[in-house]
Amino acid sequence: MKVRFLDKRVFKIFLQITSVISAALSTLLLFVDIHDDFKILSLIVFAVVLLGVYIVVWIGSNRLNHVEINIDGTNVTIKVGDIFTEPGLKAIAFNEYFDTQVDNQIISEASLNGIFLKSYLDISVADLDRKIDDFRFEPDEIIGTDDRRLTGKLRKHRIGTIFIHKDYLLTAMSKFDDSNRAVLTMPEYLEFLIRFWDRVNKVYAQKSVVTPIFGSGITRIKGHKNISDEDLLKIMLWTFRISEMRFKYPANLSIVIHKDKIDKINLLDIKLLGNGV
The missing domain is CATH 3.40.220.10 (Leucine Aminopeptidase, subunit E, domain 1)
Structure with missing residues (x-):
């Protein structure tokens, strides 16, 4: 791979994307209350989504033509x-x-x-x-x-x-x-x-x-x-x-x-x- 998985440039793009996601999610949580029983599960799902976003950014960076x-x-x-x-x-x-x-x-x-x-x-x-x-x-x-x-x-x-x-x-x-x-x-x-x-x-x-x-x-x-x-x-x-x-x-x-x-x-x-x- 031309671009390493932990390349700081990939991380920079990832942070730009996650800042938008985080802002949207924070706005949503102002109006939606998550039950205590689902908070841990929601956190896990959010972490998996972020990992998926990072992998997509990394793969896209290597396939950039x-x-x-x-x-x-x-x-x-x-x-x-x-x-x-x-x-x-x-x-x-x-x-x-x-x-x-x-x-x-x-x-x-x-x-x-x-x-x-x-x-x-x-x-x-x-x-x-x-x-x-x-x-x-x-x-x-x-x-x-x-x-x-x-x-x-x-x-x-x-x-x-x-x-x-x-x-x-x-x-x-x-x-x-x-x-x-x-x-x-x-x-x-x-x-x-x-x-x-x-x-x-x-x-x-x-x-x-x-x-x-x-x-x-x-x-x-x-x-x-x-x-x-x-x-x-x-x-x-x-x-x-x-x-x-x-x-x-x-x-x-x-x-x-x-x-x-x-x-x-x-x-x-x-x-x-x-x-x-």
């Missing part, structure tokens, strides 16, 4: 789902080269961008490559070429750079080492997020934006071997809060979690943090 919080006026939804079925602009993370070669070496078929390229791209990969090559990126978004690469593209983009294809925001998130493994340091991950929110602020055109948990999966964050998806989610929310990005109603931000990963993420913690992330 959808929370909504407000960050400085922006509605942020964190939920289980399929990013490809969500309305709005969908962010898909690529590497710094915007590689499109799905060969389980440069791009895994099971990765989000691999699934996008294989199943959801509405044009050929060659056409997408041409569009990316011809796109006028900002001068600081192209940082040179790597002529030493034996496979994949050569032009490198600054992390956080965004290329828009219809309802998809393709973003350069990860750097590649000499073995074509996605790697990032924590400062680079933070830089990516800050730049990503900044770029989204310029291009979202009052449309809702949907993202995955960036960095979840194959990306390796140097020096943080044990960083969890929940940690990454909290970092995303924190960088969003300190950025200048704010969605104007009715647009909002959704962060979609894959169903296979929700068991590792305690959404109760996120819900109670609220605007305090």
Whole structure:
């Protein structure tokens, strides 16, 4: 279980509920007199009801798969789902080269961008490559070429750079080492997020934006071997809060979690943090 039975956050919610129950019961007892023969039984029943309420709160906390919080006026939804079925602009993370070669070496078929390229791209990969090559990126978004690469593209983009294809925001998130493994340091991950929110602020055109948990999966964050998806989610929310990005109603931000990963993420913690992330 993600949430322990005696978790103080569960107890806090339980106290909020029982305070309402106690107030209602106290009001009722002003008008109803319980016979002495039934007082002990009534006390036992009340204790059992409270225990049942606590268990329901605890189970619900562990099964929580959808929370909504407000960050400085922006509605942020964190939920289980399929990013490809969500309305709005969908962010898909690529590497710094915007590689499109799905060969389980440069791009895994099971990765989000691999699934996008294989199943959801509405044009050929060659056409997408041409569009990316011809796109006028900002001068600081192209940082040179790597002529030493034996496979994949050569032009490198600054992390956080965004290329828009219809309802998809393709973003350069990860750097590649000499073995074509996605790697990032924590400062680079933070830089990516800050730049990503900044770029989204310029291009979202009052449309809702949907993202995955960036960095979840194959990306390796140097020096943080044990960083969890929940940690990454909290970092995303924190960088969003300190950025200048704010969605104007009715647009909002959704962060979609894959169903296979929700068991590792305690959404109760996120819900109670609220605007305090």
